[in-house]
Amino acid sequence: MKKIGVFTSGGDAPGMNAALRATVRWLSKHEVDVVGIMRGYAGMIDGEFVAMTPRSVANIIQRGGTILHTARSKAFMTPEGRSEAAKQLRKEGIEGLVAIGGDGTFRGAIKLIQEHRIPTVGVPGTIDNDLYGTDYTIGFDTAVNTALDAIDRIRDTAASHERVFFIEVMGRHAGFIALNVGMAGGAEVIALPEVPIGPEEVAEVIRSSEAKGKGSSIIVVAEGAYPGGADTLMKAAKEVYPFEGRVTVLGHIQRGGSPTAHDRILASRLGAAAAETLVGGSSGVMLGEVEGEIALTPLVDAVEKHKEIDKDVYRLAEILAE
Numbered sequence: 584m585k586k587i588g589v590f591t592s593g594g595d596a597p598g599m600n601a602a603l604r605a606t607v608r609w610l611s612k613h614e615v616d617v618v619g620i621m622r623g624y625a626g627m628i629d630g631e632f633v634a635m636t637p638r639s640v641a642n643i644i645q646r647g648g649t650i651l652h653t654a655r656s657k658a659f660m661t662p663e664g665r666s667e668a669a670k671q672l673r674k675e676g677i678e679g680l681v682a683i684g685g686d687g688t689f690r691g692a693i694k695l696i697q698e699h700r701i702p703t704v705g706v707p708g709t710i711d712n713d714l715y716g717t718d719y720t721i722g723f724d725t726a727v728n729t730a731l732d733a734i735d736r737i738r739d740t741a742a743s744h745e746r747v748f749f750i751e752v753m754g755r756h757a758g759f760i761a762l763n764v765g766m767a768g769g770a771e772v773i774a775l776p777e778v779p780i781g782p783e784e785v786a787e788v789i790r791s792s793e794a795k796g797k798g799s800s801i802i803v804v805a806e807g808a809y810p811g812g813a814d815t816l817m818k819a820a821k822e823v824y825p826f827e828g829r830v831t832v833l834g835h836i837q838r839g840g841s842p843t844a845h846d847r848i849l850a851s852r853l854g855a856a857a858a859e860t861l862v863g864g865s866s867g868v869m870l871g872e873v874e875g876e877i878a879l880t881p882l883v884d885a886v887e888k889h890k891e892i893d894k895d896v897y898r899l900a901e902i903l904a905e
């Protein structure tokens with residue numbers, strides 16, 4: 584391959600820039616031209632292409648977000664939109680793609696491969712950690728640490744005022760962020776989409792925590808753990824057992840910020856491996872890290888197969904909340 588396109592798509596995640604840097608520099612080192620595609624699939628359709636050199640990705644390893652910008656493209660969901668994207672790629676002489684994003688990005692890539700035979704490999708860049716075929720996605724570790732920092736601060740207030748704090752973290756369908764944040768933050772309750780929990784159980788934990796002499800409690804709630812999120816769950820729990828409670832929704836602060844060392848290293852390894860895999864002739868696969876080793880997973884499996892949360896961690900967090 585002489586010319587490869589790289590883009591970031593879907594929700595931004597800390598470490599996307601580090602992955603981009605690795606892909607660009609690996610390819611440049613191996614004498615392959617690299618084109619940056621702005622704003623994900625939207626920019627692909629509009630032909631927003633920028634020539635990338637090792638210098639274009641200087642000083643970005645530590646930056647959150649993505650210098651290529653990202654977008655959600657409705658047009659790419661249609662066959663006509665994808666045909667236009669393929670036309671633009673061909674016009675530019677782009678022979679293969681490195682797609683950095685989450686499951687939606689990979690669903691789009693699968694269609695581009697099937698319909699237009701454009702070789703594409705995926706790099707898992709999403710804070711959700713919800714992709715099968717990698718122990719961690721790029722951005723997850725940073726998001727967990729950002730949320731944890733917020734919880735540590737809230738804990739000071741919770742303890743001083745003897746209150747119960749409900750903290751809502753991201754995770755509509757997957758509770759990976761909530762589980763890790765809850766474990767690391769010493770939460771009394773962790774509410775996840777995967778393990779249904781109702782207001783009665785939450786109220787009971789708060790009541791028994793008080794009885795054990797705990798002055799304050801931290802309840803971590805994934806967005807999708809209860810209809811209406813943390814606020815509704817708290818109100819419903821108060822109906823069962825009255826307590827002084829407050830809700831904090833962490834929201835978008837979880838997405839931004841400088842990537843952790845873990846995310847930078849993961850992104851560097853996967854970004855380079857993606858370039859190598861594509862140049863080596865593979866397509867339709869996602870690069871991941873499984874038990875410390877680089878692993879290839881078909882894109883179809885990455886998006887269709889279900890990644891389980893670690894129930895042992897969940898049970899241990901419950902025990903340690905004693």
Ligand code: ATP
Pocket residue numbers: 592593594595624654655656657658659660661684685686687688689690691692694708709710711
């Ligand atoms: P995150 O998980 O962090 O939100 P994501 O990659 O899943 O990231 P999405 O917004 O779901 O983010 O997907 C990014 C883009 O991929 C969409 O805007 C759309 O253009 C394209 N896309 C998503 N699903 C499909 C699909 N089924 N077919 C074609 N294109 C798709």
